[in-house]
Amino acid sequence: MSLRHVLLGLLSENSGHGYGLRKQMVHRLGHFRNINEGQLYTQLAKMENEGLIEREVVVPDKGPARKLLHITSKGKQTFRDWLRSDQHENDGVLYDFMQGYSFFAKVNFFQHLGPEETRQKIRSQLSLMEERKKAYQEILSQMEQREADPFRTRILAFGLKEVEHRIEWLNELEGDLSRHPKEATQG
Template sequence: MSLKHLILGCLMDRPAYGYEMLKSLYRDFFALSPEVNDGQLYTVLARMEKDGLITKEIVYQDKAPSKKLIHITPKGREEFNDWLLSGDGENEPVRFDFFNKYEFLNKCNFFNHASPETAREKLEKQIEHMENKLLSLQRARLSMVQKKVPPFRIKILDYGLEIQRVKIQWLKDMLGMFGGR
């Protein structure tokens, strides 16, 4: 999914202010800010405005700087719906994306050049990191349920939870190959 389509999807729900729009979407999943910086966001917004996909409305405030409320245009709605109904992003074009997306696997691939103790140490640290990540995802899920986030968004997080559990089990199995617990 491109940042453009993510923005259009947010605006399909309601007009929003710049960075706040992405924070609201990510807030359903995590308490953290999205992994998009201001430079990326505002460059894409400027291009989208130029292309007629969005408009900005200046909202004046007492004792605070004015804000720009972003609205989706009919052309933006059409672009979003075309993307949503298309097959774009529905086929995984990269055969080994699991390998490229999880950089630690690259290190595991060369553990034959490390001592068993070093491999065990790295695997144990990775297990600890992944278990902490799992706890964070579980807390995020509980928060989503409490906030009454739409069930389909919770189901997306459930997918992430399952992947995390599989990673942890795989790491533990790998650790066993090096004489660990």
């Protein structure tokens, strides 16, 4: 995803702490699990060495020093260049949609599974996606209420339609299985 450019993007909007950037990435760029601290702070250190960001050490009356991060003009330029470039728009993988839905890597081998086990796998995926659909719907309506950035709202709207697409597809797959149980099994 190009962590460094995303960080520059966030910092070009607001200066902040490393920890805050992590939180923003979770809620804006959609990483469910925490961005790991390891990569975050090492990447930040690298970026400082390269002069893309600067640290302002803020020493409060109480407690330990906090490091407020500012983007430099070089950092801004790097970010702008990236945003205007074609980098990271297409990763060179033809079936990139499979990357986004890792379940597919396994579906490729479903002919090795019996119809019962296959059906089970499909069903558990279905309930997972139904849950996700609800989650997206909630997040989306929240975004609409607080009139969030329209681009980011649009992205979520895409995501919602995508889950619906997956659900529809999984249902079709299960239908196939019931109609043609033989062709769908044994490789």
